[in-house]
Amino acid sequence: MINISEKIQLKEISVTDSESLFILMKEVYPAAYSHFWEDFGDWYVDSQYSKENIEKELLEENAQYYFVLFKNEIIGNFRIIWDKKLAGFEEKKCVKLHRVYLHSKTHGNGIGKRLLSWLEKEAEKKQYELIWLDAMNEQPQAFEFYKKLGYQYHSHCFLDFELLHDNVRKMSQLYKKLT
Numbered sequence: 001m002i003n004i005s006e007k008i009q010l011k012e013i014s015v016t017d018s019e020s021l022f023i024l025m026k027e028v029y030p031a032a033y034s035h036f037w038e039d040f041g042d043w044y045v046d047s048q049y050s051k052e053n054i055e056k057e058l059l060e061e062n063a064q065y066y067f068v069l070f071k072n073e074i075i076g077n078f079r080i081i082w083d084k085k086l087a088g089f090e091e092k093k094c095v096k097l098h099r100v101y102l103h104s105k106t107h108g109n110g111i112g113k114r115l116l117s118w119l120e121k122e123a124e125k126k127q128y129e130l131i132w133l134d135a136m137n138e139q140p141q142a143f144e145f146y147k148k149l150g151y152q153y154h155s156h157c158f159l160d161f162e163l164l165h166d167n168v169r170k171m172s173q174l175y176k177k178l179t
């Protein structure tokens with residue numbers, strides 16, 4: 001268990017947690033993204049949080065996958081991948097924030113900010129030079145959040161998932177250089 005603050009902790013996810021992670025994300029993901037999808041995000045959650053995919057992500061080298069706890073309750077997930085390159089910055093030591101999804105009942109309490117500042121400190125301790133992530137352009141909540149924390153635009157692409165509505169396909173890569 002990692003203590004981020006008195007009320008916020010990270011608990012490592014293990015293979016035996018796959019069902020709990022799936023149930024959690026069945027609630028957390030659609031609350032933020034159901035309007036992106038023709039099926040309200042069912043297919044996406046089922047694929048990303050299937051037992052097979054969770055196990056695959058837990059086995060990935062250099063990755064860390066956590067539950068986020070707030071006041072001792074599991075309220076989200078947080079996954080980071082060390083040494084994940086960002087195009088154009090091949091010479092830099094890069095870490096990717098792969099997933100951060102917090103329950104809507106906890107939004108706006110500074111939890112996301114604390115998590116990212118913890119990651120920045122960890123990365124700096126390990127002498128990483130850059131943090132990057134993918135963010136959906138049509139999700140202002142996430143975009144404004146990253147902007148506020150100093151993340152900059154790097155590039156973008158359009159996701160080709162069949163069930164995604166056409167007007168929300170744009171996904172940007174954002175990054176922040178560490179000092």
Ligand SMILES: CC(C)(COP(=O)(O)OP(=O)(O)OC[C@H]1O[C@@H](n2cnc3c(N)ncnc32)[C@H](O)[C@@H]1OP(=O)(O)O)[C@@H](O)C(=O)NCCC(=O)NCCS
Nearest residue numbers: 032100101102107108109110111112113141142144145148
């Ligand atoms: C995006 C997310 C991680 C942010 O975490 P959070 O705990 O709600 O955000 P915080 O309370 O730490 O906010 C940090 C700063 O961002 C700002 N911010 C947060 N949401 C915002 C919004 N919708 N619009 C404008 N600014 C916002 C806050 O005002 C705060 O700034 P301040 O410190 O000056 O007050 C969280 O809302 C979430 O999980 N959303 C749903 C899933 C998602 O989209 N995840 C990102 C996938 S890329």
